[in-house]
Amino acid sequence: MNLSLRKINAIFQLKLQSIITNVSIMVAPMLAVGFVLIMKISMPKEVMTGAFLLGFGVLFNAIMGGIMTGSYPLAEEKEKNTLRVLMTSSVNGAEFIIGSIIPSIIMIIIVNIILVPIAGVSMDKINWPIYLIYTTLSGFISILIGYIIGIYSKNQMQAGNLSMPILLIFTMTPMFQMINKTIQNIASYTYSGTIINFINNMLTIKYTVDFKDITVLMTWLILSIIVFIYAYSKHGLDSE
Amino acid sequence: MTQTDLINVQHLSKHFKDHSALKDLSFSIKAGEIFGFLGPSGAGKTTTIKILTGQLKQTTGSASVLGVPIEKINEAIYEQIGIVTHNSGLYDKLSVYKNLEIFAKLLGINKSRIDEILKRVGLFEDRNKAAGKLSQGMRQRLVLARAVLHKPKVLFLDEPASGLDPSTQIEIHRLIIELKNNGTAIFLTTHNMEEADKLCDHLALLNDGKIVETGTPRELRLNHNKKKRYKILLKNNEEVTLSQSMETTQKINWWMTSNELVTIHSCEPTLETVFLEVTGRKLI
Numbered sequence: 001m002n003l004s005l006r007k008i009n010a011i012f013q014l015k016l017q018s019i020i021t022n023v024s025i026m027v028a029p030m031l032a033v034g035f036v037l038i039m040k041i042s043m044p045k046e047v048m049t050g051a052f053l054l055g056f057g058v059l060f061n062a063i064m065g066g067i068m069t070g071s072y073p074l075a076e077e078k079e080k081n082t083l084r085v086l087m088t089s090s091v092n093g094a095e096f097i098i099g100s101i102i103p104s105i106i107m108i109i110i111v112n113i114i115l116v117p118i119a120g121v122s123m124d125k126i127n128w129p130i131y132l133i134y135t136t137l138s139g140f141i142s143i144l145i146g147y148i149i150g151i152y153s154k155n156q157m158q159a160g161n162l163s164m165p166i167l168l169i170f171t172m173t174p175m176f177q178m179i180n181k182t183i184q185n186i187a188s189y190t191y192s193g194t195i196i197n198f199i200n201n202m203l204t205i206k207y208t209v210d211f212k213d214i215t216v217l218m219t220w221l222i223l224s225i226i227v228f229i230y231a232y233s234k235h236g237l238d239s240e
Numbered sequence: 241m242t243q244t245d246l247i248n249v250q251h252l253s254k255h256f257k258d259h260s261a262l263k264d265l266s267f268s269i270k271a272g273e274i275f276g277f278l279g280p281s282g283a284g285k286t287t288t289i290k291i292l293t294g295q296l297k298q299t300t301g302s303a304s305v306l307g308v309p310i311e312k313i314n315e316a317i318y319e320q321i322g323i324v325t326h327n328s329g330l331y332d333k334l335s336v337y338k339n340l341e342i343f344a345k346l347l348g349i350n351k352s353r354i355d356e357i358l359k360r361v362g363l364f365e366d367r368n369k370a371a372g373k374l375s376q377g378m379r380q381r382l383v384l385a386r387a388v389l390h391k392p393k394v395l396f397l398d399e400p401a402s403g404l405d406p407s408t409q410i411e412i413h414r415l416i417i418e419l420k421n422n423g424t425a426i427f428l429t430t431h432n433m434e435e436a437d438k439l440c441d442h443l444a445l446l447n448d449g450k451i452v453e454t455g456t457p458r459e460l461r462l463n464h465n466k467k468k469r470y471k472i473l474l475k476n477n478e479e480v481t482l483s484q485s486m487e488t489t490q491k492i493n494w495w496m497t498s499n500e501l502v503t504i505h506s507c508e509p510t511l512e513t514v515f516l517e518v519t520g521r522k523l524i
Contacts, residue, residue: 010345014331021333081329085386088293089346090318 001094011091011099018073019103024156025072028065029111032057036118051203053119055174055196061111062139063170063192067163069104070146074237075159078150083238093237101143108139127202130209137217138195142170144224151231188212191220244270246394246425247292252301254287254449261287263450264301269425269442271393274416277429278436278511279446280521285429286325287449289396292427293323305394319347322387325398330379332372336363339371340386347390354389361385361415377408384412388419395419397428401435413439433511443511447519457511464517465508473503481507 019025036057039048077083086096112135116126145166153159174196177184187193194216247269254262262284269275277285290296292305294313303310308317331339340354358364361381366374371382380400387395397416401409416439420426430436436443437457445453445460453460468484474495482488495501509517516522 006348007346010342013345014342017334017338018331077329080332081327082331083329084295085323085329086346087315088295088318088323089343090315091346092315 001092003092003095003098007091007095008099008102011086011096012102015073015100016103018076019069019107022072022076024160025065025068028068029061029107032060032065032111032115033118035060036115040118040120049203050119050121050125051200054115054121054203055199057115057119058112058135058138058195058199059171059174059192061115062108062135062195063142064167065111066104066108066139066142067146067149067167067170069107070143071149071153071159071163072146072156073100074147074150075153075156078153078238079155087238093232096237097147101140104143105136105139108143109136112136112139121203125203130198131202134195134198134213134217137221138191141191141217141220141224144228148224148228148231151228151235151237189216191217246271247275247303247305247427249292249303250301252288252291252303253299254284254291254296255299261449262291262298263448265444265449265451267442267444267451267454269394269427271425272420272423273441274420274426274428274439276436276440276443277427277446278431278433278440278443278515279429280431283431283446284449285431285446286398288446289323289325289398289427289429293321293396319390320392321394321396322390322392323396323398324380324383324387324400326400326402328383328387330371330374330382332370334371335368336371336374336382337367339382340389343386343389349390357385357389362411377404377411380404380408380412384415388415388424391422392424395424395426397426399430400428401432402430409435433515437511445511445515445518447515447521452518453514460511460514461508464514465506469507471503471505471507472501475500475502 036053039056040053074083077086083096087093109132112132116123146163149159149162149166153162170190170192173183173187173190174193177187177193177196188197194213198210198213245268247267249265249267252262252265253260265288267275277283277288279285287296291298292303292310294310294317298310305313306317306320331342334342336358337354340357341351343349344351344354355364355367358367361384363378363381363385366378371379374382384400400416401412404412413435416426416428420441428436428439440457443455443457443460444451455463469481470484470488470492471479471481472492472495473479482491492501492504512522
């Protein structure tokens with residue numbers, strides 16, 4: 001399959017505009033920043049620690065935002081019959097996916113960086129290389145999960161219905177892990193739980209790269225790539 | 241396949257689980273020719289376009305577009321073909337201009353061509369308007385503009401003027417004829433017999449996935465003009481319809497000589513009548 005930089009760039013510009021103008025996609029990063037800001041201002045500092053706020057924000061942005069930026073635009077393209085037009089205008093699947101993922105990833109990275117000062121965390125407390133790699137990787141996994149949802153959805157409503165339980169599992173499990181040991185154990189094997197634990201450890205104790213964290217993230221990455229390739233090869237982006 | 245055949249179809253069939261959508265279709269289309277598929281809804285017109293544009297696989301038979309067998313169609317061929325369907329989507333939040341700009345970038349086309357085509361379809365004044373705010377007729381003109389932005393060699397039009405007001409239909413027909421005159425091979429599907437009659441060089445009547453008759457619109461009408469009749473308007477406002485006979489010839493001769501005859505029209509069947517005669521069903 002040939003890749004044309006010109007076409008990838010055209011899709012990138014199109015997707016950037018479509019993400020920015022789609023309220024249902026922008027709600028995740030806006031909520032991430034907004035909630036963190038409101039909680040920081042309105043709740044006592046003892047409860048709303050920097051680690052909690054940053055973890056909360058990253059969950060909203062990279063996990064929820066990632067899944068939504070993957071699923072909604074693809075479902076919207078199908079719903080409005082524009083995906084078929086693109087695919088019959090000399091764009092191949094790989095060019096479409098690469099051009100679509102780049103603006104989503106950039107948005108996730110920017111918001112993940114902005115969240116640090118908004119959560120009131122000192123910039124020098126962040127292990128930036130690992131923070132960026134882990135959060136970007138989790139955003140990428142979320143986008144792939146979003147694409148899988150998008151492949152199986154015919155419209156945005158269906159994408160929303162399919163996304164909701166998955167969003168709840170990945171965002172709520174790490175949030176409620178302090179309630180009991182079983183949830184904590186389950187959360188440690190999810191990519192979202194790994195991110196929360198990493199942020200907690202980074203900001204409370206000195207974080208050293210953990211084999212289990214890397215294994216969990218890589219397993220989720222490989223799994224999501226395999227399922228995505230299976231779904232794509234079986235149904236294409238816009239199957240009959 | 242001759243050298244100028246841009247589309248060639250041989251014994252093409254498509255079976256879905258419970259029915260046959262297309263049965264043994266064969267036809268070819270040359271450069272600068274409009275080939276029409278005339279048939280009612282569900283006859284297999286859109287399925288044919290989907291197969292010829294690589295969006296659907298045929299069950300049996302073979303076809304090629306621009307010399308490329310349809311099994312080997314990939315994204316490269318879309319740089320030379322344009323597709324307009326009745327549900328071709330637009331990016332509603334983007335302006336008219338931006339909608340074309342995306343495709344100009346994708347296809348590596350100079351931006352000056354955007355203004356040129358917008359002027360041609362009468363949307364230049366509305367170039368900054370959001371596509372979502374366009375009327376149905378304007379949307380269809382924009383879809384057509386996008387399909388011909390890259391000056392395709394082959395154009396697939398699936399009911400391009402369906403549901404449009406008469407003036408927009410005329411405008412779209414004018415554009416289609418202009419494209420044909422510039423050498424584009426056009427595959428047009430329609431259930432509108434007037435559209436087919438006006439635009440098409442060759443027609444295939446499609447019923448239940450099968451071509452039941454082919455020819456030029458005139459050939460089709462004349463071949464089925466078995467009972468030759470003439471509708472005559474006389475000076476006294478009397479309207480008479482007469483079959484061809486020696487008596488009719490004499491009557492017409494007399495009315496013409498005595499200056500009684502105001503109008504005279506032959507009553508060859510319309511394409512709709514031909515379709516009804518051949519298939520036993522209407523073109524709806």
